[in-house]
Amino acid sequence: MIKDNRWNGVYSFEDSPYLMEILTELRSKETENIKFRKGLVKLGRYMGYEFTRTMDFKKTRIETPLEKTDGVASGDRDHVFIITVLRVAIPLMEGLIKTLEHARVGIVSASRGKAPDFEIEMNYIKVPRIKEEDTLIISDPMIATGSTLLKTITEIKKCGNPKRIVIIGVLAAPEGITAIKEEFPDVEIYVTKIDRELNDKGYILPGLGDAGDRAFGEPINISLLPMMHNLE
Ligand SMILES: O=P(O)(O)OC[C@H]1O[C@H](OP(=O)(O)OP(=O)(O)O)[C@H](O)[C@@H]1O
Ligand SMILES: O=c1cc[nH]c(=O)[nH]1
Numbered sequence: 763m764i765k766d767n768r769w770n771g772v773y774s775f776e777d778s779p780y781l782m783e784i785l786t787e788l789r790s791k792e793t794e795n796i797k798f799r800k801g802l803v804k805l806g807r808y809m810g811y812e813f814t815r816t817m818d819f820k821k822t823r824i825e826t827p828l829e830k831t832d833g834v835a836s837g838d839r840d841h842v843f844i845i846t847v848l849r850v851a852i853p854l855m856e857g858l859i860k861t862l863e864h865a866r867v868g869i870v871s872a873s874r875g876k877a878p879d880f881e882i883e884m885n886y887i888k889v890p891r892i893k894e895e896d897t898l899i900i901s902d903p904m905i906a907t908g909s910t911l912l913k914t915i916t917e918i919k920k921c922g923n924p925k926r927i928v929i930i931g932v933l934a935a936p937e938g939i940t941a942i943k944e945e946f947p948d949v950e951i952y953v954t955k956i957d958r959e960l961n962d963k964g965y966i967l968p969g970l971g972d973a974g975d976r977a978f979g980e981p982i983n984i985s986l987l988p989m990m991h992n993l994e
């Protein structure tokens with residue numbers, strides 16, 4: 763885990779060749795849906811594991827069949843709350859809960875409009891109450907302009923006041939990180955890699971394209987459905 767000196771509380775996993783290998787597979791345009799989703803699950807599992815290094819554990823004393831010894835017991839790991847931002851955080855969350863298996867989960871939907879406003883439509887928020895001892899992890903693979911996460915954090919803060927708010931993602935653009943840090947300086951950010959910049963459509967460069975579409979396919983425009991079924 764490497765701290766990025768441009769901001770406080772921002773970390774990447776560029777020091778892990780294995781995570782870079784998974785990221786490279788995700789970036790490649792040859793990688794199709796199933797492999798893409800599996801890559802996100804793998805990243806979630808290993809980023810979750812790396813993230814536990816930042817959590818408090820408890821000392822414990824146990825007895826093996828032979829003698830007494832010191833040990834370590836779950837502390838913060840018992841109080842994890844994961845927010846999954848639809849769509850593409852689903853496989854990342856699946857990976858995260860392999861390490862953070864006690865996590866309670868809330869779901870929000872977010873759909874980003876077009877440039878230059880990138881307005882966020884959020885019409886589904888199902889989040890159980892967040893407690894003061896919780897480490898709140900918002901899982902969203904892409905931090906581009908940061909609009910999705912700014913809206914998500916604003917809404918989620920209405921559901922309780924957790925011990926920590928943490929974003930775990932795959933790629934971030936510097937623009938998005940700066941926007942989040944300006945409004946929420948205490949929010950911590952952990953991503954596999956921080957990329958170079960955004961293009962004028964708000965895509966991360968070099969990036970991996972539209973992550974939701976790469977994981978689940980490009981959605982059809984519902985207004986075209988009757989035509990497609992010859993109903994018009
Ligand atoms: O930082 P931002 O500029 O807000 O962009 C990032 C968002 O874009 C993607 O979601 P998208 O809106 O494409 O939804 P999808 O997962 O349903 O495709 C991604 O999962 C982020 O939530
Ligand atoms: O590069 C980007 C930016 C936003 N959303 C994506 O899926 N990819």
Ligand SMILES: [Mg+2]
Binds near residue numbers: 973974975
């Ligand atoms: Mg998308």
